[in-house]
Amino acid sequence: WLGTISYATQALTSNLVILTAIALVALISGIVLSKFLLERFKPNKLVAIFIIAFLVLSAVNLSVISINSNNWRDSNGGQIGLWADENLSGIFLIDEKYCNEFDFRLEGTLCSKNNKVSLIGFWIKDEINVGDPNKFPTNYIITREVLALEKVYELDGTFIYKSA
Structure with a gap:
């Protein structure tokens, strides 16, 4: 699903006319929804509705992040990211040759080319480039390539090298 959503988003936002139309539809929808809500509810009820919606959305986001963190922690990318964050400090570069088009979670993939997302980077607090x-x-x-540099860490064919 991630690939389909990414492809659809890229296709819809690649053209300025389509992007403008989407923004216009979103703006008009927001105005219509605001007018409808203001007519149907008193301001105090609207504030309560927005606070409840915000709290529910925040709880859902927190749950998703927690579930992803727990699921990804035991993967190779998770272990490499955790080790690098605990033992190294500096600027990291992920080799773009080992990135795929959509899903950064596939085995052997270090990142996603389209949106520059990396499972390894989920835990590293320093600057990361692709x-x-x-x-x-x-x-x-x-x-994942063998280089003639000082190897700092290796896990299942993924290497971290100290740059010269």
Whole structure:
């Protein structure tokens, strides 16, 4: 599903006319919804409705983040990210050759090319870039390729190298 949603979002937002139409529809929908709510409810009830909606949405977001964190923690990407965050500090570069188009959670994939998301980066608090290791200055390179650099960490074919 993530790939389908990503593809649809990219297709819908790639054209300025379509993007403008979507924004216009959202604006008109918001105005109509606001007018409807103001006519049907008193301001005190509206405030209560918005507070309840905000709290429910916040609880759902917190639950999703917690579930994802627990599910991803035991994966290779999760373990690499946890180790790197605890033991290293600096700028990290994820090798773009090992990124796929949509789903960054697939085995052997380090990130998603479209939105530059990485499971490894979920736990690293330092700066993370995605690109070619030969073109970007960085402190550490995360790749699946064997390089002639000092290897700092390895887990199941994914390496962290100290950049020269």
